[in-house]
Amino acid sequence: MKNSFVKLGGVLFLVGAISAGVLAWLNDATSDIIAKNEAMASMKPEILEAVMPGSVLFSDYEDAALIDSIKAENSKFVNLLTAVDSSDKELGKVIRTWSTVPGYGGDMELFVGVSPDGKITGISVVSHSETSGLGTRTLEPAFTSQFVGKDAGAEITAFDAISGVTKSSNSFLSAVNNAIDIYSKFLK
8 A cells, every 4th residue: 555655656756747847848948939929919009109109010129239238237128129110211219128116016117219319209018017096097198198208318307206106106217217328328
């Protein structure tokens, strides 16, 4: 009887170990596909239009050395993209970054569009953990539109925070200012 429990435990251990190995391999093998699908899902037409009006696609910025330099200096930087219109004309740069100050529910991840003349063209929140109905008010155009047209070469200090949602508002602003910092140091 004891021997059968040991044998059963050994078989169960082997099945678990093999299953874990297969799952780890599948996760590694599909991680690039998953990341690409997540990036494509965040490029819905309404997001493209909100961040860079007239854009139909955000493509990866081609200067890998510059991307590596930014990542080495700024841990909140996610990616640098180029916004293009339907005739493949470049409309500006899109900086994808995390906030440097946590909101009520944690960090926020934003797309911040910058025109060739250094003005913020639009902002879209990629991900957040803010409270529904409160912190999520930072996603609304009434809040995000106040940053459109601002100079992307200078940190924004004065803005209209949402009453009762100060932490979320400050988190959002920190992500915008992080994008401005990246633009000023590396793209200007």
